[in-house]
Amino acid sequence: KAGVTQTPRYLIKTRGQQVTLSCSPISGHRSVSWYQQTPGQGLQFLFEYFSETQRNKGNFPGRFSGRQFSNSRSEMNVSTLELGDSALYLCASSLAQSNTEAFFGQGTRLTVV
Amino acid sequence: AQSVTQPDIHITVSEGASLELRCNYSYGATPYLFWYVQSPGQGLQLLLKYFSGDTLVQGIKGFEAEFKRSQSSFNLRKPSVHWSDAAEYFCAVGPLTGNQFYFGTGTSLTVIP
Numbered sequence: 001k002a003g004v005t006q007t008p009r010y011l012i013k014t015r016g017q018q019v020t021l022s023c024s025p026i027s028g029h030r031s032v033s034w035y036q037q038t039p040g041q042g043l044q045f046l047f048e049y050f051s052e053t054q055r056n057k058g059n060f061p062g063r064f065s066g067r068q069f070s071n072s073r074s075e076m077n078v079s080t081l082e083l084g085d086s087a088l089y090l091c092a093s094s095l096a097q098s099n100t101e102a103f104f105g106q107g108t109r110l111t112v113v
Numbered sequence: 114a115q116s117v118t119q120p121d122i123h124i125t126v127s128e129g130a131s132l133e134l135r136c137n138y139s140y141g142a143t144p145y146l147f148w149y150v151q152s153p154g155q156g157l158q159l160l161l162k163y164f165s166g167d168t169l170v171q172g173i174k175g176f177e178a179e180f181k182r183s184q185s186s187f188n189l190r191k192p193s194v195h196w197s198d199a200a201e202y203f204c205a206v207g208p209l210t211g212n213q214f215y216f217g218t219g220t221s222l223t224v225i226p
Binding site: 031045058101103104 | 218
């Protein structure tokens with residue numbers, strides 16, 4: 001059974017640009033969560049989608065957004081990139097609506113220059 | 114507020130020695146607790162989880178953890194460390210709402226021959 005797939009693995013963007021990251025969850029999983037990982041802040045929750053609806057959102061500015069499609073694949077978008085957005089973005093896939101373990105993808109390493 | 118504390122930023126052990134990584138949590142109810150491991154440039158892999166029942170849980174790769182409600186702790190242990198165990202270890206609590214997890218800041222493990 002395939003794991004969580006995140007694409008691309010690496011990205012380099014310049015300040016002011018926007019970027020879209022993709023996450024394909026484990027087959028049958030309907031919940032997708034996104035996390036930002038930086039050396040200074042650790043792992044911080046961005047948002048979670050379940051059945052195409054955003055259920056929770058972390059404390060990030062509106063430049064960070066996401067969506068989920070009917071096949072459970074999810075995308076997150078960051079607009080007007082800042083240097084501080086450089087991070088590893090991790091996607092986590094869960095089977096059900098709550099109280100389940102999360103399976104993580106390998107992440108997308110975003111570098112903003 | 115919910116939080117997870119990993120007091121040790123970095124630990125160095127000799128191969129074959131025992132290991133204990135500390136984790137303390139703050140949560141208003143009986144938490145769901147997890148330990149994840151992250152190798153450089155990779156996503157997070159679940160080592161073990163505690164939902165309820167037996168407070169000593171066994172995980173993959175020979176790891177175990179003990180939930181102690183009185184101490185609000187969920188320490189990770191391994192009797193004999195292997196060089197391949199060198200990685201970053203994260204303790205997490207959740208899901209709090211939906212599938213949102215709170216992570217500790219991580220403990221970096223170095224294994225010396």
